Amino acid sequence: MKNPLVRQALTLWVPLVLTYVIVLLLVQAGVVDAYMQVTIATICINIVLAVSLNLITGFTGQFSLGHAGFMAIGAYATALVTMRFDSIVGFIGGLLLGGIIAALVGFLIGLPTLRLRGDYIAIATLGMAEIIRILLQNFEFTNGAAGLSPVPQYMDWTWFFVLTVGSVMLIRNFVRSRQGRDAIAVREDEIAAESIGVNTTRSKVLAFTIGAFFGGVAGGMYASYFYVIKPEQFGFLKSIDILVIVVLGGLGSLSGSVIAAFLLAIISTLLQPFPGVRMILYALLLIVIMIFRPQGLLGNRELSLRLLPGLRKRRRDDAGTEAA
Amino acid sequence: MEQLAQQLVNGLALGSIYALIALGYTMVYGIIQLINFAHGDVYMVGAYVGYFCMVHLNLGFVESLVIAMAVCTVLGVVIERVAYKPLRKSTRIAVLITAIGVSLLLEYTMMFFVGADTRTYGVLPPFMEQSFNVGGVLITMKQIIIIGVSVLLMVVLQYIVRRTKVGKAMRAVSQDADAARLMGISVDNTISFTFALGSALAGAAGVLVGVYYNAINPLMGVLPGLKAFIAAVFGGIGLIPGALLGGYFIGAAETLVSGYWSSLYTDAVVFGILILVLIFKPTGLLGSNVREKV
Amino acid sequence: MSILDVKQLTRSFGGLTAVSHVDLTLDQGELVGLIGPNGAGKTTVFNLLTGVYPPSSGTIVFSAHGQTTSIGGKAPYAICRAGIGRTFQNIRLFKELTVLENVMIAFQQNQRYPLPTSLLRLPGFGRAEDEIRDGARELLEVMHLGHKAEEYAVNLSYGEQRHLEIARALATRPTLLLLDEPAAGMNPTETANLTRLITQIRQDFGLTILLIEHDMSLVMQICERIYVLDHGIVIASGTPDEVRSDPKVIEAYLGEEVDHA
């Protein structure tokens, strides 16, 4: 366990590859049935959404209520491209295009609005997402309120695995780097960050753009798996849903977001048999969890094998020894 | 010209409703910096209480209005004590999520009991169905009532906050809760009082809307809640005159965009204006525009 | 050779002129004090020098490394990169981060590697990170904080937090360091220790220092020159002895008896 490369292989790559292979085998053997597959898909999409929003809100401290807007852009781009070019190349192209347009919009919106503080950013991002939704609802080429369907389905377990793990890893790499630390400094104290040479606008816009990119990718995953997209799916409440995952997992904790995405899927499944009261129970649960665990499941810590109970100090970032 | 005047009357009535809801948002925000997402749902409950009073108990408009305000007052205080008070020391975003939980809880509990379908206030007393033609501009009695009651309640509110002892305590708590404690102010009671006041206004707005549109449903609070929040931010959140200004502005903007362009883009335009205003005036129209003192 | 040249610097807030026509020069390597009553505009001068507020009028010219920069209207981060570092009157640390991370963030501004290197962990990432970490650690040692590297900033004592602020400012590799009441809230013994530390870092890092302080024992002991500000105006300047005996300064600031000078 001394060699960092060996340790990383044991704690990261081996479990990941095992997870992939085992699920793949279970799917093929029919043990993981169609319903469980849909659930896994939902979890994966939520992970990408939550992790990318966490980058913006949890790490950089910019309270965004508009993540569904980026998701919508990615979903529509992927849908439009794959509906025209129904091939794997079209799918990958659509996914990338969706991410890039979302990132571009994030960049353009971010530049002026990120000068705002706190709740004012929340409302500006909310406004942006609503404008995107309303435009999608009124454009001809997006087919208005009826939305687009059927979007060719390319997403399968392999794609979900690659995209989810890839997104989480890239975002993790980002937050554990110079640029990521700059972003965190902005969250902690913007004026102090500026005074020590952090270009705070650049930092915020960068985080916002990257977050938007992955929000777009998640939208593409969604469109390609669930084959029906409509503007109303990307409303304000969707942004709230994503925020709930992030806060529940812990602002500034990527593993928290991942765990919360699983947890919410489980909660949702458990509540399904009670359609009449499921929302009431869900609401109560939300309140109770927040009262008893206001900092979220993991706070701003990361889950790791070294995080032993009672150990107060956060695990040190071992980024320096991780060069690939 | 006539049409413009008509549209402005329409906008004024709509704006009054936003302003009433926005006031509650702004007061709560002012005192504990919470975007109280459940506020729109308190308004919904107010509408249902009014409905129950008028349709099932056959009470008059004024009695129903008062009862709805009273019930909402209690509801607001209970929400604050049960759901928000335990989170006094937590991050604001945690309280925000709790507020979302409370919002869903109110919506779906109501839906559980009364169903999702729209309810109507039914036949109103004839005097409320009157309308007046002022130089070609049609003004209904209901519009007059809405504007009148809103303005009255706002004046009362402004008096309470500016002139009374408890109003002073509210401002003290909002500026520095610990220092307020050292003055002998009970912070918890003051916060509860703020919620009571804001919720009472929301309850009044609920009944007014029920009468005005003659239609209520358990999700009716979501959209106006959002709009009112925007109105509050627009005017400068935490400021009572700001909420008023924001409410009227959004009412007028919506009406004019629908009236002279297309309803398709009403919300988009309102949000667009909002973003622009914030970019040039980052703390809202009436907010003071200074950078934090370091 | 002057490294900072401030001419007719003015800043108002609404009706209030917090800083009014201030002229101020600093020579390379000097340690200069800025004193004056509460609300005189001292912190505002710092905020103008570091770009927190743009000046209402006046010019600030800063020369370092053979480069001359006009400060007025520049963003704070750009001014920092030009070579002005500062601490804050009300401590502003990154509270939820460790002591080491606080300094690393400042240090890494001069140790830049591109985004793809971060995202993809390209070769060079590890080395760059190691350099940042090691550089930051060294500075912590200088400020006697090495043993607290892994502690959260918020858990430090007040005095340690003030030290950390200085370490973080040093990590930006400033030529000019602005210290805003570094000894506030310290008792005389702690103040004495700090005084030694300030003279030491000036020497070791070849700094020019401008310092705001109400503790006259510190100011009179280490400052070579002093500017006195009152109502935004420079009412006196000169050596400590000149300033101490200036009746205007006594009247506005020092009071009759200066007991522990």
Add this chain to the structure above:
Amino acid sequence: PQGDTIKIGLNYELSGDVATYGEASVQGIELAAEEVNAAGGIDGKKIELVKYDTKSDAAEATTLATKLMTQDKVITVIGPATSGGMKATIPVAERQKVPVVSGSATADDVTVDGNGVKQFAFRTCFNDSFQGTAAANYAVKKFSAKKAVILRDSSSDYSKGLADAFRETFTAGGGEIVSEDAYAKGADNFNAVMTKFKGQQFDVIYLPGYYTEAGKAIKQARDLGVTQPILGGDGFDSPVLAEQAGAQLKDVYFTNHYSSADQDPKVQDFIKAFEAKYSAEPNAFNALGYDTLKFVADGVSRATEKTGEGVQRALAETKGFAGVTGTFDVDENHNPVKAVVFIGYDKDGKLFSEKG
């Protein structure tokens, strides 16, 4: 699926945006299921309903349809109520070979699109273009309308479908659409748009939307002195429309599946049973939900093989199914072939109906 009950899945919007439609559909379905079970069930087996809430979310509809078919092993899934939700479940149905049936997914391309007929998708309502066309013809025939304005619901594809068909037919017959506008679901305030319309010359207003907003729109239009006839679709069919518009419900007409004034005992029995169970008058969603369950039950009982595929074959062959909302056959595109009824409130607010 074996066992002593016949499991039918309900996959409806019970919370979220369009909970109203989901909830109303389920009321009708549950009433019908009770009746079927009280009458001895199907071949002696009782119907067991397995009900889930899609939260008005298409992806959730997919998830739950999958769950109903693979884990609960239902023989047929009924719902969702909206076309978007329904479309999200059809590929699942095709893959799992279990039919999905909706009583209110009216978009033209639900059961058939460019790729052909969706074998496992059915519905018991007529589609949008059918209603829109009928309304346009009615406007021309009854009111000799030359100019129309359209006010639709921008968040509903149903509304868009009706508006598109109306516009096409109306203009093809030489009419002109002088103005068109849209509101978002949940809108309360129609004063602005009605004030705008008032300043224009036209003969009829086409308002393809749901009663929730239409009632308010009608009332506000009449309050402002807009006097032209107002036409709508089956979305108007609810007692709430009359309650909201009150005395202002005058000169309003809409296309519908049936008329509650119809003296056919089937219709009257349904209305009585519904009022007895829910102490409220039924609306279109209630009636369509009711018919849909009966339609599915009929298919199941005729199916030789009690499997999804068996039921699919039986449903596709349905002939002369007599429901509350009309008697119909299932055509080759899996649409019901129904007659349209016009319901109207004349200038004095008196209710009448006429066959189309």
Add this chain to the structure above:
Amino acid sequence: MLEIKDLEVGFGGITALKGISLSVAEGEIVTLIGANGAGKTTTLRTVSGLVRPRAGKILVDGQDVTRLSAQARVKRGLVQVPEGRRVFPQMSVLENLELGAYLRKDAKSVASDLDDVFARFPRLADRRKQHAGTLSGGEQQMLAIGRALMSRPQILLLDEPSMGLAPLLVQEIFSIVSEINAGGTTVLLVEQNANMALQIAHRGYVLETGKIVLAGTAAELTSTDEVKRAYLGG
């Protein structure tokens, strides 16, 4: 008059006060000195009721007030001037002072007390309509003290009143405290500026990492070597 017995206070994992006992007699100025983070502020905040202790008792005039809320203690005459002044920045000087008298019902005597405060701090009288947030540090400190006086304190708890103040004002503030004390108010004073504090105090305690390590009259403490070395810079 004020008695603290075995007070223990913790925040999460940190124990800030590890069982301290002290007393202040009527008419006394007692000062509490100690390094940064020793627990001085925590002591005052616990006495005034802003912080709940884990264990121990606080007695005022022999009555246990440990369980009372902060506002109830204000009623008992226990009033704190908090660290960092904490005036209400968006309110005028006058409104700040009126809030000091929040619990008092006797409008007349409040008005006369207000005049007294203005007489004591003429600078505040000049600025009565100005927002407190825009006052200079020294003016804010005066306001904070004036505001506390408005509630007619029996015991005044002062937390570092000289922090961040210009030398001139430091002297002024200390003489004001002496005057107030001379007028009959008991004072518990926390100060970093130990030299000055011990000059006006009758007695003092030295706090080190949550424990009282020394106690005595002001003169005794001033001449103790340890105190000189650690706190007086001598």
